Amino acid sequence: MPNVIVSDTSCLILFYKIGELDLLKKLFGKLHVTNIVLKEFNQPVPDWIEVVDLKTDVHKGLSGYLDAGEATSIALASEYEDSLLIIDEIKGRKAAKEMGIPVTGSLxxxxxxxxxxxxxxxxxxxxxxxxxxxxxxxxxxxxxxxxxxxx
Known part of the structure; x- marks a missing residue:
């Protein structure tokens, strides 16, 4: 299991809607999200979801064709050597894979x-x-x- 698990918004929203948000805690222990993802999620987050500030501007190059949550999630995952990005959107998955970031989706x-x-x-x-x-x-x-x- 990678050291850092970064989640885009769609997984959080989906698991929240179906009452399975705790499954993410059971599986990963801790998730990392950006401030943008936090705003898009628009729900109180448990203490095992850590909001992390970006150290780079990688997301700016991605925001031309991805939404802000996806762009910042990919950027955050790229800042860690051993990360896994949970992202569902096809364009975002493709961009992350092209950057060498391991991805999975909600399913x-x-x-x-x-x-x-x-x-x-x-x-x-x-x-x-x-x-x-x-x-x-x-x-x-x-x-x-x-x-x-x-x-």
């Missing part, structure tokens, strides 16, 4: 949580996700269930 978090014994099954959580406005294709659901050995 990847669910697979990891199951593999580590924090979830008995992914399928009921996906059912809760489908009741939100989080867009998820049938093909992606099938791939996730296959990886979670629930297909």
């Amino acid at each position: 990847g978090v669910l697979i990891t949580a199951k593999n580590k014994g924090h979830l008995k099954a992914v399928k009921p959580v996906i059912a809760k996700i489908q009741k939100t406005n989080f867009r998820i294709s049938k093909e992606l659901i099938e791939r996730v269930l296959e990886k979670a050995k629930e297909s």
Whole structure:
């Protein structure tokens, strides 16, 4: 497991909506977010979510084609040698990967949580996700269930 876990806003909002925010604590212990992500999340954050100031201006180069939360999350993850970025948006994931930053998404978090014994099954959580406005294709659901050995 990487030393530093950085989260973009979408994962926080999604897990908050479905009542699974604590799953992130169980899995990672601590999350790092930027002030922008904190503002976008717009909910009180527990003490295991640490708001970190950026040390670089990397996000300025990314903000031309990504939203501010994604740009600052990628920039924050880039400041650590051993980090993992939780980001769902395809353009943001691509940009982070091009910078050599390991990424996962909200659904990847669910697979990891199951593999580590924090979830008995992914399928009921996906059912809760489908009741939100989080867009998820049938093909992606099938791939996730296959990886979670629930297909």
